[in-house]
Amino acid sequence: MIDRLDEDLCTGCNICYNVCPCDVFRRVPAQRLVEIAYRDDCQTCFACELDCPEDAISVGPLRKPRVQAWGA
Secondary structure, X not given: OEEEEOOOOOOOOOHHHHHOOOOOEEEEOOOOEEEEOOHHHOOOOXXXXXXXXXXXXXXXXXXXXXXXXXXX
8 A cells, every 4th residue: 555655756747647557646737746546446566656756655565454255
């Protein structure tokens, strides 16, 4: 899951927006930045973190545990 998006480092290049397979980011045209709109949809693929040229994104290694329908 995405831990942070540092707005001070973000240059608005939109690479994270373009590489995210889960459409987690949204563009903020007035600020020329992106925002994390659907944090829970992140599949922790690390594509945004790896491709960010400014190192503005940090992705945590683990997602929240999912509820198992069949019990523990």
